[in-house]
Amino acid sequence: MFETAVYSGSKEKDYALVISQLKALSEDETDTTAILANASALLNQFLTEINWVGFYIWKEDELVLGPFQGLPACIRIAYGKGVCGTAVKERKIQRIADVHAFPDHIACDAKSQSEIVVPIIKDGNVYGVLDIDSPIKDRFDEEDEIYLEKFVRELEKHLS
Numbered sequence: 001m002f003e004t005a006v007y008s009g010s011k012e013k014d015y016a017l018v019i020s021q022l023k024a025l026s027e028d029e030t031d032t033t034a035i036l037a038n039a040s041a042l043l044n045q046f047l048t049e050i051n052w053v054g055f056y057i058w059k060e061d062e063l064v065l066g067p068f069q070g071l072p073a074c075i076r077i078a079y080g081k082g083v084c085g086t087a088v089k090e091r092k093i094q095r096i097a098d099v100h101a102f103p104d105h106i107a108c109d110a111k112s113q114s115e116i117v118v119p120i121i122k123d124g125n126v127y128g129v130l131d132i133d134s135p136i137k138d139r140f141d142e143e144d145e146i147y148l149e150k151f152v153r154e155l156e157k158h159l160s
Helices: 011-026 032-046 082-090 142-156
Strands: 052-059 062-070 076-078 094-096 114-122 125-134
Touching: 011 032, 011 142, 032 052, 032 062, 032 125, 032 142, 062 082, 062 125, 076 082, 082 094, 082 114, 082 125, 114 142, 125 142
Parallel strands: none
Antiparallel strands: 052 062, 052 125, 062 076, 094 114, 114 125
């Protein structure tokens, strides 16, 4: 049984708790969809001031929508397009303070103002991305970037 945790207010401690919750939820599970669904739900209940959190999975040379929390989203994103496609192309985190200033931003939710995308790499290959949007400009900071990358590294251990 899962119970919502009371977070301390310290990003470092709270992200550590969320990562340990992800590990506990995923360690004996083999179904990727179930793991990603729980991971998106976990981040959705933990993070404040976000309007979308979820995954895009790399399939046949494009990103395809996976488990998420939020409004309906774009189903397919081409390699190198938008923030997610750029994260795949560059294989690096994209932390965008103002999505409207990003030249190739794909607007799935008009309320989104900032975004962070973390590539998921499994066995040296792109598996997909974790995508999080916020209705607040400059919502994500360096600490979020560090700990969301740690979250994804833990997640990668459980994906098949």
